[in-house]
Amino acid sequence: MEISRFLADENSTLKMGAELALVLHPGLVIYLSGDLGAGKTTLVRAILRGLGYMGKVKSPTYTLVELYVVSSLNLYHFDLYRFADPEEWEGSGFREYFNPATVCLVEWPEKATGFLPPADVEIRLQIQDDGRGVTLVAITEAGRQCLNRLQNMHAI
Ligand SMILES: Nc1ncnc2c1ncn2[C@@H]1O[C@H](COP(=O)(O)OP(=O)(O)O)[C@@H](O)[C@H]1O
Numbered sequence: 001m002e003i004s005r006f007l008a009d010e011n012s013t014l015k016m017g018a019e020l021a022l023v024l025h026p027g028l029v030i031y032l033s034g035d036l037g038a039g040k041t042t043l044v045r046a047i048l049r050g051l052g053y054m055g056k057v058k059s060p061t062y063t064l065v066e067l068y069v070v071s072s073l074n075l076y077h078f079d080l081y082r083f084a085d086p087e088e089w090e091g092s093g094f095r096e097y098f099n100p101a102t103v104c105l106v107e108w109p110e111k112a113t114g115f116l117p118p119a120d121v122e123i124r125l126q127i128q129d130d131g132r133g134v135t136l137v138a139i140t141e142a143g144r145q146c147l148n149r150l151q152n153m154h155a156i
């Protein structure tokens with residue numbers, strides 16, 4: 001299952017994040033891919049806003065991961081752009097962050113291919129004219145259920 005939309009401006013990205021926030025549940029792994037500036041961090045920020053998190057959401061460029069505890073979710077935001085050393089994966093304890101009690105949103109998943117647990121949903125963002133194209137792809141049954149709920153929001 002796949003959903004594609006055009007996000008004409010940042011406000012559309014914020015709305016999409018707010019909708020995604022409503023369908024998240026513990027155990028989900030979501031990959032965000034797309035070039036620098038495609039809007040991955042903006043979408044994560046929008047999801048966190050949707051969950052009610054009002055604090056700062058910085059891109060975890062150097063720390064690689066940031067934990068947010070909000071709306072009874074433990075949400076890990078990874079930015080693996082600078083992830084280079086495979087041995088770092090074991091030493092970092094990142095593996096344990098992926099478990100049935102957490103939601104993991106991962107920017108630059110391709111930087112940790114072979115280590116990263118598989119995604120339930122892949123979100124692909126692309127610069128398109130002045131806006132962004134987004135495609136959400138369900139990989140697992142849990143992911144498909146999420147996207148179904150997302151789609152049904154629009155049917156109402
Ligand atoms: N739908 C959109 N249309 C136009 N600009 C957007 C949209 N969504 C986000 N942006 C802008 O694009 C940039 C995306 O930056 P960022 O989210 O940091 O990208 P990434 O994390 O993919 O590198 C920001 O300047 C943001 O304001």
Ligand SMILES: [Mg+2]
Pocket residue numbers: 040041042059079107
């Ligand atoms: Mg980013």
